[in-house]
Amino acid sequence: MPEADIMIRDIMRDEAFLAQKAEAATPDDLPVAQDLLDTLAAHKAGCVGMAANMIGVNKRIIAFDNEGKYMVMFNPEIVKRSGPYEAEEGCLSLTGTRKAKRWQSIKVQYQNDQFQTRFKTFTGWTAQIIQHEVDHCEGIII
Numbered sequence: 001m002p003e004a005d006i007m008i009r010d011i012m013r014d015e016a017f018l019a020q021k022a023e024a025a026t027p028d029d030l031p032v033a034q035d036l037l038d039t040l041a042a043h044k045a046g047c048v049g050m051a052a053n054m055i056g057v058n059k060r061i062i063a064f065d066n067e068g069k070y071m072v073m074f075n076p077e078i079v080k081r082s083g084p085y086e087a088e089e090g091c092l093s094l095t096g097t098r099k100a101k102r103w104q105s106i107k108v109q110y111q112n113d114q115f116q117t118r119f120k121t122f123t124g125w126t127a128q129i130i131q132h133e134v135d136h137c138e139g140i141i142i
Contacts (some may be wrong), residue, residue, distance in 0.1 A: 002132055007035040008042045009055035011092050015141060018053055022137040025052075025059045025074040027115055033072045036063040040070065047092050049129040050138030054093055057093050062133035066126055073110035076134050079119070080107035089132055098142045100135075102128050 012018060025032075032052055040050045040063050049064030083104030086142045090097045105123045110129060112118055122130055132142065 006038045007026070009035050009039045011039075011043075012054050012056045013093050015093075017056070018136065018141050019139045020053070020058055021139045022053055022058050022060045024050070025061045025111075029059050030073070030113060032057045032059060032072070033061050033063065033113065036061060036070065037070055040064075043092060049133045050092070051133045054135055060137045062130070062137065064126070064133055066122075069097060072113065073108065073130075074112070074115065075094075076108050076110040076130070076137065078103075078106050078131065078134055079109045080121075081105070087128055089128075091132070091142055092142065100132070100142045102131050105129060108134075115140045 011025060034048055036052055036055060039055050052059045052061040062076055063070055063072045081103035085102055085104060086099045087102040089100050105121060105126045107119060107121045109119050114138050
C-alpha cells in the first residue's frame with residue numbers, strides 16, 4: 001500500500017487568526033491531524049508541539065512530543081491542574097520568548113482518533129507543552 005504524501009504546512013504567523021478560539025474537531029478533521037504530525041516532525045529540531053491553528057486550521061487539535069513519541073489529541077480540555085509555576089516559552093508562530101503561568105500536573109480530557117473520550121494525567125515538561133498547545137486552541141498567544 002503506498003504511503004500517503006507527507007504534507008508539511010506553512011506556519012501561521014497571523015496573530016488575528018491565532019487569537020480566535022478554535023472550533024470543535026470532528027472525524028472529518030483526521031487528515032488535519034496527519035498534516036499536523038507531518039509539520040511537527042519537519043520542525044522537530046525547534047518545536048515540541050503544535051496546535052492546528054498553527055498550520056492555518058481553526059480546530060481543537062493538538063500534536064506533541066510525549067516522551068519521544070508523538071501524540072494527537074482532539075478537543076483537549078484541561079480539567080484539573082496543580083503546582084503553578086512561571087515558565088518562559090517560545091513559539092514557532094512568534095519571535096522571541098515570553099513568560100507564561102504553567103502547572104506541574106494537569107489532567108486532560110480529550111478524544112483519540114476514534115473520537116472516544118479519554119482522560120490522562122501529564123506532569124513536568126509534557127504537561128507544559130500540552131498547556132501551551134491548549135492555549136492556542138483557546139486563542140491565547142503566550
